[in-house]
Amino acid sequence: MSKLDQLKTMTTVVADTGDFDSIAEYKPQDATTNPSLLYKAAQLPQYRHLVEDAVAFGKGRGGSALEQARWTMDKLAVNFGGEILNIVPGRVSTEIDARLSFDTEGTIARCEGLIALYEDIGVDPSQQVLFKIAATWEGIGAAEVLERRGIHCNLTLLFSFPQAVACADAGVTLISPFVGRILDWYKNAENVPGYPADEDPGVRSVTEIFNYYKHHGYETIVMGASFRNVDEILELAGCDYLTIAPKLLAELAESDGDVPRKLDPAAAADMHLPRQSFNEKTFRWAVNEDAMATEKLAEGIRLFAADTQKLEAFAHEICRDC
Template identity: 30%
Template sequence: MEFFLDTANIDEIRAAQRQGLVDGVTTNPTLLSREGGDWRKQAKRICEIVSGPVSLEVVGTTAEDMVREAEDLVGFGPNVVIKIPMIAEGLVAAKTLSEKGIKTNVTLVFSAMQALLAAKAGATYVSPFVGRLDAIGHDGMQLIEQIRTIFDNYEFETKILVASVRDPMHVQDSALIGADVATVPYKVIQQFVKHPLTDTGLAQFLKDWEQFTE
């Protein structure tokens, strides 16, 4: 499974890179706005320091506007992936961009049928939002299972990019199901390494070594 960092913060990206935990980055207008300053400069900088895919999101709601924005955004770097909302006009844009050889990430997916439509439109990635589904009493992992089954049934090349990740179990369960990618906030990805038995075990080893060397 690939790990994408869901952030627009350069410091977080660099810190996760040192740990070998950044295969790519996903951003959105909200994340970029939190960083302040010129969002275009920030986005270009991310594309420069990340070797893997970087998802940059369009804000238009018509296919024409989305395609126009996408053609601008791909100039930020060869690793740009265009995030497109899962709406009817978004499917038109995804198909158009796919035919132009531009990679896309269809986002805000909440059903298996939406994922199927995105794959048929030629999306490179489809982003089901598991955390938001869980928050309203649905089972986000059930959706990942459904999408995985459908994509395998018809040999779609579209990758399942699990989004709206709230905790490490979302990633673990997605990996067990066979999702291709999980995009994870920095604070959550840092929880992956933590386990209380690791901490207590290390403390005991160090204590024993200190007594041995006295």
């Protein structure tokens, strides 16, 4: 068995891409997208029809240019999500506009709009979609409301233990700790070329969160994300889910050798891990005290917002005369 096949025996593998061919090739259970991935995918000729359809839909809704742009982006996300669900047997994660990261009510309203669009194409969002929301205090609050309504959420841009604890206490379905971006920050801050896999700061962060969740019986799924190399992935073998880019999926599929389980719920159950909790004040202070989490969360929101704006501009440029 390849390393990828072995990994699939203990971890749910998710494709981190908007490219349908890659998803079909590696046969993951689920798939995730974000504005950066959709921007890249939307520029490929084979997906142009999805962009054109979204722009036509946005124009057809009427209203201001801003309102049309919003509907275009939501329809484009649903178009890609629907196509992905024709390939994967599980769920697709659809990102909520990063510009709503500090707007609880706006996030809820955007999710409601996306739900209606998914239902229009015959997709049951309660079974087939996770809505990706930035793990800010406001985002976690929105997810808590949505989860109570049976709308499942994937809390993304998660870089710290306090974010993870708040998400679990809010009852979110899944979290996405960003392994590689944590590594990037520490390499730069400590001016080192890298770390052994078992000392990788991103790997350690996910391991801490996984053990805490399993020790206290939380049902929230831990999905490691944003990997820089296969060693990070293999060091998290046994994690609930891992979302992996096509290049790294290919490396795993082409590699042989044993893949031992590194994360184990049974082992976590025997650990001494006191329960923690955060209210708004203590949450904001704890995240503020973590320079890496503060900087990477803010940077991630800015980058996703910028890619959303680039995607908007691209969609209207290629369909100027649609």
